[in-house]
Amino acid sequence: MAFRVAEFYSGIGGMHFALKEAGIPDVKVVRSFDINTVANEVYKHNFPDVTVMQRNIEALPMSMYEALRADLWTMSPPCQPYTRQGHQKGSEDPRSKSFLFIIDLLAKLACKPRFLLVENVAGFDKSDTRAVLLRQLARLGYRFEEYVLNPLQLSIPNSRTRYYLLAKLDSSPPSNASSAGDAEEKEEEEELELPNLRHTVPGVDMIQPPADAEGRVDFERGIWHHDGVRQVKQYMETDLSSEDAEPFRLSAKVLEKYDYVMDVITPEDRRTCCFTKGYTKYAEGTGSALQLTGVVGKDPKTRENTRYFTPREVANLMGFPAEFTFPATTSNRQGYRLLGNSLSVSVVAVLMDYLVHRM
Ligand SMILES: C[S@@+](CC[C@H](N)C(=O)[O-])C[C@H]1O[C@@H](n2cnc3c(N)ncnc32)[C@H](O)[C@@H]1O
Incomplete structure (x- = not known):
């Protein structure tokens, strides 16, 4: 049976190319979503068989999301709400509305995706949207891990420090989530404890970025000029x-x-x-x-x-x-x-x- 993927905020299809490179057998992007007409032209040029929905994510009906029956949802929502130039308004910024809609939607779906992958700028980890996302995932029983990584770590001579969230819906209850009922009851009294961000992926040969005394990593200066990075x-x-x-x-x-x-x-x-x-x-x-x-x-x-x-x-x-x-x-x-x-x-x-x- 095909491994079904829904690609939200698909742009020029970076997630789709990554799926192909990851070597997931029999993978099929069942639908991609983006409002940018120029990006969609590029996407369709490269993936003519995929249906690209040129609509606001938050304007689509629930029945369409139910019908996706996707194993994996990939999401790279707009980053402006989480950048300094974008004034870091987080969930208050109208550009975060569609992503908050998806976070909310997950709870309503009868057929939830088994896997989620979110990509954003590094500042996302300081945002209130992150807390909303993690609380929802914990409530729904997803197990998740968060990363801040840079391609320099894979010996690629390009810096792009980004936040990534991976989530998996296990059949057994995850260790970082209480049962749905418990979580809802506790939510008001308890602040969500934000987990530590990871900087290397298990089983992957990556350059470990050096950290200062407070544990802050400096990907750029720490890895620039590293002999292990290609020319x-x-x-x-x-x-x-x-x-x-x-x-x-x-x-x-x-x-x-x-x-x-x-x-x-x-x-x-x-x-x-x-x-x-x-x-x-x-x-x-x-x-x-x-x-x-x-x-x-x-x-x-x-x-x-x-x-x-x-x-x-x-x-x-x-x-x-x-x-x-x-x-x-x-x-x-x-x-x-x-x-x-x-x-x-x-x-x-x-x-x-x-x-x-x-x-
Ligand atoms: C950070 S880019 C993602 C780029 C993509 N990952 C790629 O590989 O090109 C965010 C994308 O979200 C799209 N977008 C923003 N708000 C949207 C909305 N409400 N509904 C659908 N797409 C939206 C933008 O047009 C933009 O292409």
Whole structure:
């Protein structure tokens, strides 16, 4: 029997590619959900057999959710409610409404998914939405584990620190959940004890990030320049002609005006910063640029030797396989936006394998 998956907030299908990489046999994405028309075009281009629901998640009827009968629900809800730039309003932010709707819906479903996987920014762990989610999972009898991980730990030279929740509905009562009735009674008197976040996945060979005296881990500085991380050049397009590279060259204005705020690395380096949806639009904090020759900071950056990573290269660093492509109608700017909103396929694949086969 097929392993059925419902992909919420599907974007360009990062979760779907991770499912394929995780090697789950006979897996079938029965439906995906997203309101972004450009993202949905990319999704359908890569997965023409999947029905993509272009509707607000919170506006769909209960009967549709019941009919999914999915073994796994994957969810990467909007992250703005949990970021500093988004003012960290958490559940008060209207953009968290659809995810709160799903959390509530889980209790009403006669046929609940056996597995759940949630991905979000690292700040999600400090949010009130996390507490709502965990309380609901405990009440419904799910066993869960939470992780904060970075692709650098898998020797991939790209930083993307993210929160992940894995949940499994066991037939026997889980250790971190009381019975439904008990939990409801206790809820008002007892604050939910938030479990510790984990930084390595059982059975997976990962670089352990160093922690300070308070136990805070620093993925970036702790792992940047680690010999175990691969060099950036392994992820670059090798056949890029001078003409192909032209649209990706940094303008003279950017080189002159923003040189000091931009993160620039060479093909020999073993790190890139997180690529966000503003990559190439804003110079600071949106991802790294490449200096192809010379030494950064010593040799001059010129239009000829400095360029942005191409969307294909960003996709490579995020673990998208070679068969992932954008339709011809997607502009480079749209491609960067969509990739910036997506996820590390490589990290999620490792988590899916653990969730479905070993957790
Ligand atoms: C963080 S992105 C997820 C990206 C996805 N994991 C990927 O691999 O591309 C969040 C997505 O949720 C979608 N979204 C936000 N609110 C929604 C809602 N109420 N109903 C359906 N989709 C929604 C956005 O359009 C966006 O594509």
